[in-house]
Amino acid sequence: MKTIQEINEKIKKGEAVVVTAEEMIKIVEEEGVKKAADYVDVVTTGTFGAMCSSGVFINFGHSDPPIKMLKIYLNNVEAYGGLAAVDAYIGATQPNEDPDVDIDYGGAHVIEDLVRGKEIELYAEGYTTDCYPRKDVNVKITLDDVNQAIMVNPRNGYQTYAAATNSRDEKIYTYMGVLLPEYSNVHYSGAGQLNPLQNDYDPETKSFNTIGIGTRIFLGGGIGYVIGEGTQHNPPFGTLMVKGDLKQMDPKFIRAATMPKYGSTLYIGLGIPIPVLNEKIAERCAIRDEDIEVPIYDYGTPRRDRPLIAKTNYKVLRSGKITLRVNIEGREVEKTVKTGSVSSYKMAREVAETLKKWILDGKFLLSERVDTLGRAENKPMKSPITLVRDILSKPPITAQRNISIMEAAKILIKHNINHLPIVDEQGRLVGIITSWDIAKALAQNKKTIEEIMTRNVVTAYEDEPVDHVAVKMSKYNISGVPVVDNYRRVVGVVTSEDISRLFGGKK
Amino acid sequence: MRKRIYYWTASEHINKPVIADTVLNTGVKINILKAKVEPQEAFLILELIGSKETIEKALDYLSKFGEVEEISKVIKRDLEKCVHCGCCLTQCPIDAIYMDEEYNVVFKEDECVGCKNCMKACPFKAIEIIE
Numbered sequence: 346m347k348t349i350q351e352i353n354e355k356i357k358k359g360e361a362v363v364v365t366a367e368e369m370i371k372i373v374e375e376e377g378v379k380k381a382a383d384y385v386d387v388v389t390t391g392t393f394g395a396m397c398s399s400g401v402f403i404n405f406g407h408s409d410p411p412i413k414m415l416k417i418y419l420n421n422v423e424a425y426g427g428l429a430a431v432d433a434y435i436g437a438t439q440p441n442e443d444p445d446v447d448i449d450y451g452g453a454h455v456i457e458d459l460v461r462g463k464e465i466e467l468y469a470e471g472y473t474t475d476c477y478p479r480k481d482v483n484v485k486i487t488l489d490d491v492n493q494a495i496m497v498n499p500r501n502g503y504q505t506y507a508a509a510t511n512s513r514d515e516k517i518y519t520y521m522g523v524l525l526p527e528y529s530n531v532h533y534s535g536a537g538q539l540n541p542l543q544n545d546y547d548p549e550t551k552s553f554n555t556i557g558i559g560t561r562i563f564l565g566g567g568i569g570y571v572i573g574e575g576t577q578h579n580p581p582f583g584t585l586m587v588k589g590d591l592k593q594m595d596p597k598f599i600r601a602a603t604m605p606k607y608g609s610t611l612y613i614g615l616g617i618p619i620p621v622l623n624e625k626i627a628e629r630c631a632i633r634d635e636d637i638e639v640p641i642y643d644y645g646t647p648r649r650d651r652p653l654i655a656k657t658n659y660k661v662l663r664s665g666k667i668t669l670r671v672n673i674e675g676r677e678v679e680k681t682v683k684t685g686s687v688s689s690y691k692m693a694r695e696v697a698e699t700l701k702k703w704i705l706d707g708k709f710l711l712s713e714r715v716d717t718l719g720r721a722e723n724k725p726m727k728s729p730i731t732l733v734r735d736i737l738s739k740p741p742i743t744a745q746r747n748i749s750i751m752e753a754a755k756i757l758i759k760h761n762i763n764h765l766p767i768v769d770e771q772g773r774l775v776g777i778i779t780s781w782d783i784a785k786a787l788a789q790n791k792k793t794i795e796e797i798m799t800r801n802v803v804t805a806y807e808d809e810p811v812d813h814v815a816v817k818m819s820k821y822n823i824s825g826v827p828v829v830d831n832y833r834r835v836v837g838v839v840t841s842e843d844i845s846r847l848f849g850g851k852k
Numbered sequence: 853m854r855k856r857i858y859y860w861t862a863s864e865h866i867n868k869p870v871i872a873d874t875v876l877n878t879g880v881k882i883n884i885l886k887a888k889v890e891p892q893e894a895f896l897i898l899e900l901i902g903s904k905e906t907i908e909k910a911l912d913y914l915s916k917f918g919e920v921e922e923i924s925k926v927i928k929r930d931l932e933k934c935v936h937c938g939c940c941l942t943q944c945p946i947d948a949i950y951m952d953e954e955y956n957v958v959f960k961e962d963e964c965v966g967c968k969n970c971m972k973a974c975p976f977k978a979i980e981i982i983e
């Protein structure tokens with residue numbers, strides 16, 4: 346048994362034994378937990394990945410005459426100003442006000458530019474009062490010009506992050522990167538065996554051995570602190586709320602990014618030293634990639650609870666490929682696909698190494714936590730949902746492909762509809778005809794349904810959210826989609842009128 | 853082996869099937885990565901696949917009808933910007949990107965066919981495909 350004070354004394358004397366979590370694995374393997382616990386004093390951890398929930402409080406100082414800033418823009422990115430006269434919070438995922446720039450230069454990019462010492466344009470408008478006569482202000486500032494720039498990140502350093510794949514027949518753009526159609530890749534995130542919370546976790550009590558409020562950490566190349574549990578904290582999916590001084594940070598460990606067609610985000614290097622106070626802590630610090638279970642979810646399903654595709658671990662994910670058993674068009678198939686990381690293990694290592702060096706050099710002492718992390722809770726929002734099945738026109742009016750165009754026209758008129766799904770003998774969808782297709786057929790003197798029907802039909806499922814169907818309709822510029830079951834049998838049709846009636850009724 | 857070239861042909865040759873002739877006469881395989889044909893001039897990026905000899909023959913033949921410049925690299929990666937995450941890795945249709953044992957993301961540059969998938973997926977805009 347050691348204490349943090351004893352370890353700090355050793356650090357000051359230059360006698361502490363400090364190793365990274367990767368090195369600890371080897372030590373425990375070779376010498377056993379007991380010996381490792383005896384002579385290792387500190388294990389350093391690290392992670393480097395997209396941490397969307399990050400941002401910076403800035404105090405700009407007062408202008409003359411003073412202004413109470415209400416709408417605040419930094420390089421055209423809005424910062425939240427409902428704090429006080431000249432304070433603002435800039436969040437990493439805030440897009441640009443200019444739609445042409447939008448997510449390519451967002452809050453994260455402002456933060457990185459500040460750390461890089463670049464000049465930022467501050468534009469703010471206010472409402473005038475007796476103390477604050479000024480209406481607007483427009484100046485160029487650097488990080489040196491502001492009073493405080495305090496990074497406060499409500500949710501960083503996820504203990505484990507679920508991996509992602511995509512069942513749809515099209516590419517999708519997510520915060521886990523670009524996911525290829527039909528489960529053709531798996532993306533994952535996280536430092537696994539180097540992850541801070543993972544190395545400090547006690548699975549029996551579902552709590553953390555040493556990390557708590559007040560734990561001194563490496564944040565973005567500077568010194569920061571854990572100020573509590575993060576939002577959505579729910580071990581073994583624990584998260585942290587952290588703070589640090591942006592003025593101390595290093596652009597190497599604070600990197601703005603834009604997930605393609607998704608949004609801007611900030612990659613942050615975060616590292617935590619774990620004092621090896623006893624054997625239990627030593628043992629956990631030897632956790633390996635293969636010991637950490639990672640679920641893989643289908644991001645192609647536009648629902649909150651995404652289907653679980655498989656369970657794996659970081660070792661398999663890091664090997665570069667994985668074999669999945671998946672269902673493609675009703676058939677169960679085995680598929681070996683490439684895995685790609687969204688976070689950087691190489692940089693996570695660098696974080697752990699840098700922190701180790703700081704401690705060995707006596708520049709960084711460990712702190713005692715003042716309290717454990719707070720309450721675990723991650724429950725879904727109580728939000729209403731409308732599914733396709735709720736607004737479906739039923740029974741479906743469909744037709745076989747051997748009918749004449751005249752007959753198709755009659756069906757449309759008789760039922761007062763614009764979309765006619767064409768089905769085979771089993772009722773499975775083979776195409777669709779709209780009234781526009783019929784008008785075109787007349788003009789172009791086409792004779793058969795086969796000639797004029799659209800074969801590549803955009804479809805929907807009964808348990809799909811209506812919102813998602815609306816997105817599809819506007820994306821493909823269509824006004825109706827057939828609803829099919831798992832065998833592609835048509836069970837109904839949803840049109841843009843059905844959807845607008847729904848929204849019209851609610852307001 | 854593979855060799856990639858920029859190729860400009862002058863207007864008098866635009867109507868000749870220069871590329872097809874090169875293939876027929878030398879036995880080289882040609883992958884057209886980019887082609888811009890205008891009334892006065894055509895500009896192409898070609899990938900020649902074959903033995904060293906056939907490629908040399910093909911280059912000779914092509915030179916008769918236009919100007920050849922070798923491309924040593926198609927991908928330009930800004931190593932200051934790249935954090936070796938791996939978001940680009942699964943996007944490559946020909947497995948020209950991989951992660952080495954030290955967790956560096958490595959590009960096998962001579963295999964790249966310039967499809968730009970990796971470029972479009974990189975969150976740091978670290979990749980440029982030279983055109």
Ligand code: SF4
Pocket residue numbers: 929933934935936937938939940941957973974975976977978979
């Ligand atoms: S996606 Fe971009 S930053 Fe990530 S490894 Fe590839 S080139 Fe580097």
Ligand code: SF4
Pocket residue numbers: 927943944945946947948949959963964965966967968969970971981
């Ligand atoms: S451009 Fe295409 S072929 Fe070349 S490395 Fe990128 S993904 Fe692979």
